[in-house]
Amino acid sequence: MRKKRVMALALAAGLGLGAVSGTSASAAAGAQHGSGSGGSSSGCRLSAGGRDVSHVIYLQFDNVHLTRDNPNVPSDLEQMPHLLNFLNSNGVVDSNHHTPLIAHTGNDILTSLTGLYGSDQGQPVSNSYRYYNPDGTTNSASTFAYWTDGVADSSVPTPTDSAYTMTTQAGKNTPAPWTAYTKAGCDFGSVSAANTILENTTVDINKVFGTASPEAAEAKANPAKAQADYVGIGIHCAKTSAVCAKSTTSADLLPDEPGGYTGYSALFGAKAVDPAIAANGVVNSTDGKQITDSKGNAGFPGFDGMTANNSLGYVAQMQESGVPVTYAYISDAHDQHGAGSGAYGPGEAGYVAQLKSYDDAFGSFFTRLSKDGINSSNTLFVVTADENDHFVGGAPTPANCDGVTVPCTYQQIGEVNANATGLLATQQGVTTPFKVHADSAPNFYLTGNPAQNATVTRSFEQAWSKVTAVNPITGTSGTINSYLADQTEMKLLHMVSGDPLRTPTFTSFADPNYYVYGGAAGCASPCVALGPAYAWNHGDFASDINTTWLGLVGPGVRKLGTTGTVWSDHTDIRPTMLALLGLKDTYRSDGRVLTEFISRSALPDSLADHLGAYQRLAAAYKQLDAGVGAFAAATLVVSNRGVSSTSAGDAQYTATEATLTALGSARDGLADQIVALLDGAAFHHRSVDPRQAANLEWQADQLIRQAQQLAA
Secondary structure (H helix, E strand, C coil), rough: HHHHHHHHHHHCCCCCCCCCCCCCCCCCCCCCCCCCCCCCCCCCCCEEECCEEEEEEEEEEECCCCCCCCCCCCCCCCCCCHHHHHHHHHEEEEEEEEECCECCCCCCCHHHHHHHHHHHHHCCCCCCCEEEEECCCCCEECCCCCCCCCCHCCCCCCCCCCCEEEEECCEEEECCCHHHHHHHCCCEEEECCCCCCCCCCCHHHHHCCCCCCCCHHHHHHHHHHHHHCCEEEEEECCCCCCHHHHHCCCCCCCCCCCCCCCCCCEECHHHHHHHCCCCCCEEEECCEEEEEEECCCECCCCCCCCCHHHHHHHHHHHHHHHCCCCEEEECCEECCCCCCCCCCCCCCHHHHHHHHHHHHHHHHHHHHHCCCCCCCCCCCEEECHHHHHHHCCCEEECCCCCCCCCEEECCCCCEEEEHHHHHHHHHHHCCEEEECCCCCEEEEEEECCCCCCCHHHHHHHHHHHCCCEECCCCCCCEEEEEEEEEHHHHHCCCCCCHHHCCCCCCCECCCCCEEEEECCCCCCCCCCCCCCCCCCEECCCCCHHEEEEEECCCCCCCCCCCCCCCCHHHHHHHHHHHHHHHCCCCCCCCCCCCHHHHHHHHHCCHHHCCCCHHHHHHHHHHHHHCCCCCCHHHHHHHHHHHHHHCCEEEEEEEEHHHHHHHHHHHHHHHHHHHHHHHHHHHHHHCCCCHHHHHHHHHHHHHHHHHHHHHHH
């Protein structure tokens, strides 16, 4: 949910981000409609299985659904037929695609970009997170920061954590997703793709341009203009980039990049990008209007302003100008973008109108690309969405509304806000000081950073498991918590990063209707109330949130239409793309190549020769290792039972911890063996030994069954 991304940014860096897409009357032609052969230089090399790819277009929506939230109302994608029909007619839509945990804009996008779970890229708790100070208190920091930023780069409050925002388990800066492309001679255009562009006008401008630079002076004098000029848009340049030579570049510094990364440059911000991709420096949306912010400043319109017409306008302009690889973010259509405040429910007139505008944008986008010779025969299109938000609201009026012909209205709409501080004090008498990362999957940070088995921790967890609330929409009472995960279980769920200071004391996966925050210790003001500003919850361990979709079109992709036969998650996107493009990373992904969606002729012999063995082992691996796979689902049930237990001497909790620790150690060791085999076959020309694969598959199945038996 982008507005919560903006809130997180404002919290961590004191920003005031625009939220309205531009409506400038200027229709100055900015397009340079070029040939479909494209490429920032003749050195761009993208090919696999004898198939050449000239363009890569990656699009990631915020909270756009393939499935229906109301059975009578067509889903988001059903109301965007230009996109859905394009994907179904030319490739595949995986309806059995999944998020990592915690399911959030930040973690989801970063997992998709890197192929790494939050534990391995640093942001399992997002869109902001907390970290411990030496005195046991905690500070807040934003997930959204430029790739090389550290927590210590944050300006509010004074930081005490020296780790990178994007950190590996070894404490190194997470490898950047653009280097596989730029090293292959291809410019990488970023349109608001998380952390690959500047995210704010304070820390990031000072870091990239310097505190004494004209850019830093502009940021102080006119922050809104500086945001439009420098935030949200960028190009990471190949060394021989003809596009980047047209503008003023900055050094593209990645000091921890495996194998080194020297001599590369980048264009940061629309002020540098726009002159390089448009002859007159004007970039238009798909409806022909110059892209501006709410104040009329040309350039980046704010993250919420990156609606389909603005994001796709930038993507098309970059592709036409010779930037062959473009990654873009598209803001959700559920919130009111500039028309007011609050969220829409399924089938409300404003929601339907926004989806219609998105569909129109895709219609114009595909027509424009087709005229340029950019199509499914020479372009890899990858389209997905982050968390599949859970709608919180009452029944619509009229009951049979479909939204399209009969608009829906809602008398009750909004997440149920629950004040954990007040509820713990009034219901359980618990006043232990703590901070909470507010969420539907709240992360609790107890002051003093006590051990997970400390008496204060155990008493607090037990108390929280018992807190109840009356849902103001349904009138029913129940516990707010659904699952409790302490640090042992969070490690199993890939939620413990390489920075121990940011590991929560524990995480609660709440009833998806609730948004848990830390408020006043009393409940003079209601501790439970509707929050109509937001009606789409995410983060939780819940099937409707954790199941999203993935679309693939292009050379080497099979034409299967919509299918749910393959279980995949966000870590699988990057290795699948690289396999289709004949590229590889300098690190090992947490995902696998989705060979079921790729033509056999496009696969290397090391995969094609024993394809069935690879696919069976890969399927078992996902259920064993994925944060929302079968193993994780079972261990979370076990964890909740143990953490909430009040048995004499804490015997049940102690036994549960020992069991989960042993299971986790066995899982990690086995998963490492499996992913080494999968990665070797996909990217290092190592043949799959069917007997070895079958043995590993059997071991994975046995470990999953063991966890499931414990859960049962």
